[in-house]
Amino acid sequence: MEKRFEAKRIFVTGGGSGIGQATVTRLLYEGGWVIAADISQKGLQETIKIATELGVAQHLRTLEIDLSNELEIEQKLGSEIESIGGLDVVVNAAGILRAAHFHETTLELWNTLIKTNLTSTFLVTQKALPALLQSGKGVIINFSSTAANFAHPYFAAYAATKGGIQALTHAIAAEYASKGLRAVSIVPGGIQTGMTNEGSLKFPDGIDTSLFSKQVAALPGGLGSPHAVAAAIAMLASEDGRFITGTELRIDGGAHM
Numbered sequence: 631m632e633k634r635f636e637a638k639r640i641f642v643t644g645g646g647s648g649i650g651q652a653t654v655t656r657l658l659y660e661g662g663w664v665i666a667a668d669i670s671q672k673g674l675q676e677t678i679k680i681a682t683e684l685g686v687a688q689h690l691r692t693l694e695i696d697l698s699n700e701l702e703i704e705q706k707l708g709s710e711i712e713s714i715g716g717l718d719v720v721v722n723a724a725g726i727l728r729a730a731h732f733h734e735t736t737l738e739l740w741n742t743l744i745k746t747n748l749t750s751t752f753l754v755t756q757k758a759l760p761a762l763l764q765s766g767k768g769v770i771i772n773f774s775s776t777a778a779n780f781a782h783p784y785f786a787a788y789a790a791t792k793g794g795i796q797a798l799t800h801a802i803a804a805e806y807a808s809k810g811l812r813a814v815s816i817v818p819g820g821i822q823t824g825m826t827n828e829g830s831l832k833f834p835d836g837i838d839t840s841l842f843s844k845q846v847a848a849l850p851g852g853l854g855s856p857h858a859v860a861a862a863i864a865m866l867a868s869e870d871g872r873f874i875t876g877t878e879l880r881i882d883g884g885a886h887m
């Protein structure tokens with residue numbers, strides 16, 4: 631495999647599961663120095679185990695952090711970035727998904743999703759920005775969702791966080807392009823991860839399942855692999871993606887063609 635991230639310093643949130651975890655191992659494989667951050671200690675242990683088995687754990691660090699807590703971001707992030715001597719790439723993959731009828735969506739649920747998905751992306755990116763600018767070719771990969779661009783029932787609050795992330799990413803890309811910084815949103819749909827595992831997502835009673843009929847991958851094989859998303863992130867965050875910024879890449883097996 632090509633080593634597109636040799637000597638690159640990378641911070642990946644949500645690195646303890648799913649797409650974030652696949653991204654951590656992919657970027658380690660390609661020679662990067664990676665900090666995997668997650669709220670789940672168990673998940674981070676698993677990431678270390680996988681990286682060790684693949685023989686790429688040498689340049690892996692882990693950070694247990696609750697990204698919905700602004701104080702933790704303030705206290706822990708700066709020293710982590712310093713510990714690897716700066717930053718070239720940030721991948722904001724951490725997130726949660728909750729389903730509810732819109733009329734039953736509580737303010738508490740709304741605030742939890744906003745804080746965990748959208749505000750954490752804002753805070754991590756803002757904290758990482760000086761180091762990314764100093765790198766001269768910094769890259770931010772943010773995580774949106776097909777829920778942001780297409781009508782996904784019962785996900786109003788989640789979709790709003792993911793739409794916000796796309797808007798935020800556009801503004802960042804425009805403001806800092808002249809300084810060499812790129813910012814792109816990934817728009818996954820139907821990827822097999824902790825988020826979509828059977829039993830992990832609870833729908834409320836009384837949903838109309840026919841409303842999901844358009845969200846099925848056109849490609850055969852069911853849900854997509856997180857490694858397919860990680861491969862796209864590796865392209866976007868590397869020099870191969872050097873002319874790509876301020877936009878989105880949808881990765882959903884053609885579910886929303």
Ligand SMILES: NC(=O)c1ccc[n+]([C@@H]2O[C@H](COP(=O)([O-])OP(=O)(O)OC[C@H]3O[C@@H](n4cnc5c(N)ncnc54)[C@H](O)[C@@H]3O)[C@@H](O)[C@H]2O)c1
Nearest residue numbers: 644647648649669697698724725775818820821823824825
């Ligand atoms: N799986 C899909 O089909 C799909 C579709 C669209 C968007 N996404 C997005 O992809 C990203 C990755 O999700 P995934 O599918 O790999 O799910 P996942 O549940 O496997 O991984 C999400 C990770 O985020 C971590 N996390 C959650 N809250 C956190 C917090 N407060 N602080 C720190 N870490 C926290 C979790 O512990 C977990 O390890 C998410 O932003 C998600 O919204 C996924």
